[in-house]
Amino acid sequence: MKSLVLKDLYNIGHNAKSMLFILVVLAVGLVPTSGAGGYMIMCAVLCSMMTVTTFTFDDMAGWTPYALVMPVTRREIVLAKYLVLAVFCTVGDLFGLAAGGVCGFVMGEYTVGPQAFAELAVLALAGWAVAFAMGSVAIPLVYRFGAERARVLLLVAFLIPAALCAAVYGLLWAAGVPVSEGMLTVLLCASPLLALVWGAAMYRVACGIFARAEC
């Protein structure tokens, strides 16, 4: 499986400079309007979408049949994509945290101190969770519809987790449970775990689709 992850990292390495440029431009445009938190989430989401790009590279090269004759199982091929997704989310999130944090401090959105660092850390966790949840849906979509059609369907990938979050919030509200700032912080801190659970479910879906795929 290490070989599969390595292959994607090599392939995407050529896009790293252009992605870095996009993230820097976004920092200039997004931090003043949406704040460091919004920028951080955007960084993680953009990087997570590079997972779809790795599928495009695979299609162009005819990689998948080759991977299947290597000593790896179909499940491992899918799992490798989720590992790559986790790597991309983490890299994007850490970049967003660093760049967004610096911009936030420079522009006065935050004042240097433990509270600001804690707030940025919580937002970073939430950003990772949003990006991983979106990417988790994107992977089975790509296996089902192919990389190019899946890009169009990524909106669905965004809407499903967003709708689930809204539904949970609605249920809490309907049950008369007020969402306090403390509870929100706990939820945001727990969001990566929730995203991992969501990712595990999507992994099973992706495995089911890929098991039937013919190459």
Add this chain to the structure above:
Amino acid sequence: MDAILEVKDLTKHYDGFTLDHVSFTVPGGCIMGLIGENGAGKSTTIKAVLDLIHRDEGSVTFWGQELAAAPDRKEDIGVVFDGINFYETLTPVQVGNILRAAYRRWDDRLYKSYLERFSLPAHKEIRGMSKGMKAKLCIAAALSHRPKFLILDEATSGLDPVMRDDMLDVFLEFVQDEEHSILMSSHITTDLEKVADYITLLHQGRMLFCKTKDELRYHYGVVRCGAATFGQMDSADVLAWRKEAYQWDVLVPDKEKARRLYKNAVVDDATIDDILLLYVKGERSK
């Protein structure tokens, strides 16, 4: 000799095409050539053998085991498809790094020796390579994890005659070990004439024969004759025939017998091309 690959009644249905109960066996220490026109089912056979597509019927075993039941057997199988399977920005060194992580028996020194032998620059991106260089890289990659069985799907089609000849030498070296074998599909039948021990002919998804090359070479012949001689021929002695502009070309399974019986006709040795053309484009005896 024990079979390395055993294919029994392999069947796969598509809309408009059926791979129909294909069976053959590849013993150790030999090269099996898979021939047929475009769309005959060669690539479908190879994909089904490798479990890349789901079989509708039949069984495929490597060393007596199904690949699905013994995935570790993939360590022993090297595959070269038609075209490179690595993204164009990778270099041979990076390809080596990827495959080293995949195969337990990956041999870096062997890989480097193949890169040198095939004159492949280690740090050149694949997109800057010619089709021949890409084919050589795939062959180097397939051989460097020390497989026991090679599957080559039109692997030499991008190579010039000189390089093809070098590659055929590599393949012949490979099968010097009696535990090694090659299944090789190719349009270039002259290559198979040089190296193959067995020939399997597919046509429209069906296997027409699987025979030793020596049987084809030493027994099969093409009778080139006029209508009168053709009319005299016993249909039991005829495999296929084709009407050309001024003569009949008739494929016979026993050229010596044909030479004795039809003194007025020219009886040539049958090349694999002749056999393929007559079976595919000609008419066949029932």
